[in-house]
Amino acid sequence: MKRTDEQTSPSDADLVLRAQRGDPSALAELVTRYQDRVYNTCYRMCHNHADALDLTQTTFVKALEALPRFEIRAKFFTWLFRIAVNLTLSHRRAQSRRPTLSLRNFDDDEGRPYDPPAANGADDPARRVEQAELHQRLEAALEKLDEEFRAAVVLRDIEGLDYAAIADILEVRIGTVKSRISRGRLMLRELLESEESQLGVG
């Protein structure tokens, strides 16, 4: 089945080529194909749905404006993510210069559908509560990371990109990516441990 899907769905390069020739359906397919991933990445980096929505929208607008100049040999995906990440980092920097009143995102999924947790014990209420708490602590810890580490960790562990793609997106060397991911994970681990010790969580 998967094989069939791969055969029937056109590649990014095909879609970009068609879009550059003026095929609106190709453009639509590109937006639809990546909107969730871009949105998720922006959200995980800025931890705010409204901002993530703005950033996602701006990302696509910028990308589509620049699409005629896009070189087909480049990877559309990494190019799109580079725009998104740069926009998000700029946004975060601007935000840090103008600290805003932040409220606890007690339930910040805004009702949007999301992939349910894995089936392992998902029916167990206790397990679900535990998992929700873990997610909450993890998100809080993620928010405390420096921007550069968070971006690398998000792209790797949440979006599942390889180091080369992350290096392309962040426009740094692979060694830097490796270092940032490692340090980001360690910092997260320390933050979680610190919080657990404060809460007395075993």
Place this chain on the structure above:
Amino acid sequence: MASVDKEKLGADLSAYLDGELSPERTREIERLLKESEDVRRALTELRGVSRDLGDLPRMHAPAGLPESVRRAADRRVGPRQRSPVGGARVLKLFTRIVASAAVIAVCTFAGWTLHDRLTPPTFVSREIATPENIAAEGQGEKLFARRSGTGKSARSEVAAPDAPAVAMRNLQSLGYIGTDETELADLTPAIDTLPPYSEPMVAVAELDLEQDGTIRASEGVTPAVNVVVSPRDVNEFNAALQIVAALQGSLPGATGRLGGARFGALSEQKGASTAPGQREFIVQVPPNRVGEVLQSLEQQAPRQVQVAMQFSPSDISQVRRMMAPPAVGQNHLTFDEARPTPTEAAPAFARAETPTRVRGGVPSDTYAFKTKHPTGRRGGRGRVMRQPSQPKSAEQREEVVARPSREALDAEASRSSGQADDSGKVEPKYEPPRDTKKDSPDARCPRVVDVAKPVFPAIKRRSATPAIEDKLADERTAEDTDTMTEAPRAGIFLRERTRELRDCLDEIYKTMLDAARRTSSEQQQSVTLHVTILPPPRTTQPAPASTPEKP
């Protein structure tokens, strides 16, 4: 040196976890893993963090993102007629892209929402849609049309042959009075005792606030919009009813477009507490159309529409989104982030300790803040906003909006020595802090000003009586030079009634919808509008029925 090695080992372990090490280094790491318990533990910890991150729920883009992208692209490119070649190309591509994207999105989301967004209904009648006009339009003019893909107004809707009778019957079932003002004499005299609700267009946002003024994320506040229309004459009354009728779909040509399941459900409320001749309705409207409905009402009864919004923002960014200017250089919404203490706050905003009752609305125990129209004109004597406790209508206002707390009243009284009374003296002004934190419009949320298209349903307003028209003209002149003299602690001003208003409102209700989703396990697809249309005052000199007014 040891720390450097440790850091390098940590990086290599992380890369090993990701399968990003060279074969040689992979073998070295595997050897270390066999030899060292510490290395194994470090790897386990890294793997746990990585796995937990991967297990975070994935957020999905909102339903309207392709449409938002299209709008944003439109805005960037600018008006179509002034687009450069390159921009025009992008715009052209985008106009098409969203049409295509809509097809894809429809597979996932409710089709009617996207369909309406893509092709909002446009009212093309040049006249007010009275049953008489409907009768005439049945022969020639068409009532409703949908914007076509080519941009021209399609006149595809022809009223049915029995349209006049149907329209009249339906309108009368809603309380349509008719165009002859002499018919008002038949109404109960109680109308005369009901003071005209002359509150101008204001927005009242009810926010859940903590004692220190910060927004409290709370559950259970159902987003609702309470609209009170107080027509000054029968024309405005009828026109407001027609808007409701259009929502219901009881006007020929509107059925299936504006009413029914596709646009909004309507139910008429008849309560014992309502004044004779007063009509109350509950309308379920998709959040992206609320602004159009409100603006349509406002067009028909300028400055006679009061809007109270009730929602529970759980994030300050939601409020900020509302504050974002809809167009370059224009900011119609202000929000006092400083949130001065109650003693510093404008007295017009009273903290409601008792449950707030909004007419036709949902009881709320949230703090309520009442604003007035920035012009605050009263008797043509000034532009200072007045206290809520105006003569005659004070009780009504309290009932409708908020009941000030005793503390607030006391605090207000203690300051009253410097305040104006009805003699026209100026109250101590509370200057709202300048909002220097506005983001550039481009960076903000999706909002489009569709400059080429009329709003729905752009029923051309029939001229009111000359006195009313003169008053409106005066107010428009005054508004040009108006400044706000009081600021809300956590309120929202809507200062314009232009098409930007629609976009502001749309954005507000989208945000409200977000809040609704936050507090509900189900996806709420509509916003509840409580529409109250007050009866018009009886005119002392009814206009002759034989002299129809010209638009």
